[in-house]
Amino acid sequence: MPLNASAEAKATAEQTISVLQGGHYSWQKGWLKRIPGIYARLLNYLVPYTKTVIAAMFFMVITALTSSMIAVLMGKLTDQGFYAKDVSALWWAPAALIAVALLQGGSTFGSSYLLQKVSQQVLLKIRCEMFEKEIRWPAANYQKYTSGIVMSKYINEASTALGGAAQLLTTIVRDSLQLVALLGLLIWHDWKLTLVTLVVAPLIAVILRWVNKKTKKYGLQTQTALGNMMNTVLEAYQGQRIIKIYDAYEKEQTRFRGVNELLYKLSMRMQAVTAAGTPLTQFVTMAGVSIVVIVALLQAQAGHLTLGDFITFLSALLLLMNPVKKLSALNGSVARISAAAESLFTTMDEATEKDPGNMELPRLLGGVRFEHVGYRYAGAGRQALTDVSFDVKPGETIAFVGASGAGKTTLINLVPRFWQPTEGEIYFDGIPQSTVTLKSLRQQIALVSQDVVLFDDTIAANIAYGMENVSEEDIKQAADAAYLTPFIRELPEGLNSPVGPAGQKLSGGQKQRISIARALLKNAPILLLDEATSALDTESEKYIQLSLDRLMKGRTTFVVAHRLSTIMGADKIVVIKEGRICEMGRHEELLAKKGAYAHLYNIQFVQKPTEDKIQSA
Incomplete structure (x- = not known):
C-alpha cells in the first residue's frame, strides 16, 4: 500500500x-x-x-x-x-x-x-x-x-x-x-x-x-x-x-x-x-x-x-x-x-515489474474468481490476506468492507496485479492471472480512486489519458456521462482548459468526475472503485454517484467503501477482518445474520458510535 x-x-x-x-x-x-x-x-x-x-x-x-x-x-x-x-x-x-x-x-x-x-x-x-x-x-x-x-x-x-x-x-x-x-x-x-x-x-x-x-x-x-x-x-x-x-x-x-x-x-x-x-x-x-x-x-x-x-x-x-x-x-x-x-x-538497475505471462487476454466478459489467495508484504510479520476465495459473475458488483487495515485495498490492488499474490490464483473468465501479460490484463480494467491523479494538461487530455485514436466527440460523450458538461461550458477554453499541476485549478468533485469520465472512455469490462466518494461533500457525492451508476452499468465492479450507504445495492458484500473473509452475502442477508456487517451497519446508521464500539469494529 x-x-x-x-x-x-x-x-x-x-x-x-x-x-x-x-x-x-x-x-x-x-x-x-x-x-x-x-x-x-x-x-x-x-x-x-x-x-x-x-x-x-x-x-x-x-x-x-x-x-x-x-x-x-x-x-x-x-x-x-x-x-x-x-x-x-x-x-x-x-x-x-x-x-x-x-x-x-x-x-x-x-x-x-x-x-x-x-x-x-x-x-x-x-x-x-x-x-x-x-x-x-x-x-x-x-x-x-x-x-x-x-x-x-x-x-x-x-x-x-x-x-x-x-x-x-x-x-x-x-x-x-x-x-x-x-x-x-x-x-x-x-x-x-x-x-x-x-x-x-x-x-x-x-x-x-x-x-x-x-x-x-x-x-x-x-x-x-x-x-x-x-x-x-x-x-x-x-x-x-x-x-x-x-x-x-x-x-x-x-x-x-x-x-x-x-x-x-x-x-x-x-x-x-x-x-x-x-x-x-x-x-x-x-x-x-x-x-x-x-x-x-x-x-x-x-x-x-x-x-x-x-x-x-x-x-x-x-x-x-x-x-x-x-x-x-x-x-x-x-x-x-x-x-x-x-x-x-x-x-x-532496480527490477521492473515481473511479467511472466505470455498470453494476450481477449476482451473479457468480466468473470473474476479468487481461489485461496494470500498476500504478505515484504518484511511483514503476518499475512495481509489469507485464504481469500470468492466468485464474481460478469456484470456483478462486489463490495469490500471492514476496518481500516483489514486488507481491502490490498485485495483490490491484486486484481490489476499491482501486487502479485504470494499464494493462490486469480482467474479472469477462467484464465489464470499468472499466465497473461500485464498489458493485456490492465487493458481490461479501469480505476477510480479517492486519490485522483490528474496531470498538468487540459481536461480533454486527462479524460483521454493513455488512449489513442480518441475523437473529440468521444471525449464530449464521456464528459457528459460523468456530468461534467455544465461545468465545462462555463470555462472559456472548454475541454481545452488546463487543470494545473495535480488538478489544482479544480474542486475535489470536478477532479473525481474527470476520473470517472476517463474510466467511461476506456470502456473496460472490469471497474475498480477505491473509496471513490469518501472525500466528497453531499452535493458532489450526489453527482458522483449518478456518474458511477452509469459507469458501473454492464461492468464487473469491485468497490472498496467505508460508507455502507454506497454499497447496499451490491450483488455481493464481502466483510474483511484481519486479512480474512469473515462474512459474504447481500445486504439483507448479512443484516439478518447479525454478525460483523450488521455491527458495522448499526455503528453507522443506528447506534451512536462509542470509543469501544469503534475499536471493536
Whole structure:
C-alpha cells in the first residue's frame, strides 16, 4: 500500500539518521574495486559519439603541445633576445607568443564545447532510461524510495555524474597530455634534474589517497541528505494547508533546518577536504621545484647549464604546476562522480515489474474468481490476506468492507496485479492471472480512486489519458456521462482548459468526475472503485454517484467503501477482518445474520458510535 505523508516523513527521518550514523551509506573500503566498472559503464554511453570525442581529444592534444611550445619559446627568447641580443627577436617573439595563445585558446574552447555537447546528450539518454524504468517499477519500489530521493537522482546525481564526467575526461586527457609533454621536455633538456622532481611523488600519492577516501565518504552522504531535503520541501509544498491549519510553521521550519544543516555540514566537510588537498599538493610540488632550482643553480654556476636552458627548464617546471594542480583536485571529483554514478546506476538497475505471462487476454466478459489467495508484504510479520476465495459473475458488483487495515485495498490492488499474490490464483473468465501479460490484463480494467491523479494538461487530455485514436466527440460523450458538461461550458477554453499541476485549478468533485469520465472512455469490462466518494461533500457525492451508476452499468465492479450507504445495492458484500473473509452475502442477508456487517451497519446508521464500539469494529 502507498506510503502516506506521515510514513514518508518517517522514512525521510530514518534516512537522515542513517546518514548521521554512517548507515547504509557509510564508507566501504571496497569501493575502489567498483570504480572501474562504474566508469566503464559511463564510458559505454560515449560509444555512439566516438567521432565527436576523438575531435575533442584532437583539440586537447593541441592544447597540451602549446604549453611545451611556450616553455621552449621562453628559453629561445632568453638566449637570443637577452643573451645574444638578436634584434629579430623584437618581432618574432611577440608574434609567436600571440599565435601560441590563440592556438591554445581555440583548442581549449573546441574540446570543452564538444565534450559538453556529448555530456548533455548522454545526460538526456540516462534520464530517459531512468524514467522509463521508474514508471515500470513494482509497487514495492515506490515504498523503498521517497519522492525526494528519486527527484534528487534526476536533478542532482545525474548532473553530477554526467556533467562531472565530461569535466573529468577533459581534465584527465588534456592535463595528462600537458603533463607528459612538459615532462618529455624536461627529460630532453636534463633527465637528472627531472629525476629530482620525482622525489616528492610518494608524498603526493599519500595526500591524494586521503582526499579520495574522505571525498567519497562525504559524497555518498551528501547525495542522501540532498534527497531528504528535497523530500521535505515537497511534503511542505503539498501539505501547505495542513501546516497552516495546525500552525505547524515552526515544526516544519525546524524539520527543514535539521535536514538543511546536515547538508551544510557535509558540504563543508567535503569542501574542507577538497580545499586542503590542493594546497597540500601544491606545497609538496613547490618544495620539489625548490630543490630543482637549487640543483639547477649549482649546475649553472659550474657551467653545465646555459641561461636559456635554465629558463626553458624552469618555465616547463612552472607550467607543470597547473596540470598537477588540476589533476590533484581531480581526485575529489572522481570520488564525487563515482558516488553519484553508483547511486544512479543502483536505481536504474532496480527490477521492473515481473511479467511472466505470455498470453494476450481477449476482451473479457468480466468473470473474476479468487481461489485461496494470500498476500504478505515484504518484511511483514503476518499475512495481509489469507485464504481469500470468492466468485464474481460478469456484470456483478462486489463490495469490500471492514476496518481500516483489514486488507481491502490490498485485495483490490491484486486484481490489476499491482501486487502479485504470494499464494493462490486469480482467474479472469477462467484464465489464470499468472499466465497473461500485464498489458493485456490492465487493458481490461479501469480505476477510480479517492486519490485522483490528474496531470498538468487540459481536461480533454486527462479524460483521454493513455488512449489513442480518441475523437473529440468521444471525449464530449464521456464528459457528459460523468456530468461534467455544465461545468465545462462555463470555462472559456472548454475541454481545452488546463487543470494545473495535480488538478489544482479544480474542486475535489470536478477532479473525481474527470476520473470517472476517463474510466467511461476506456470502456473496460472490469471497474475498480477505491473509496471513490469518501472525500466528497453531499452535493458532489450526489453527482458522483449518478456518474458511477452509469459507469458501473454492464461492468464487473469491485468497490472498496467505508460508507455502507454506497454499497447496499451490491450483488455481493464481502466483510474483511484481519486479512480474512469473515462474512459474504447481500445486504439483507448479512443484516439478518447479525454478525460483523450488521455491527458495522448499526455503528453507522443506528447506534451512536462509542470509543469501544469503534475499536471493536
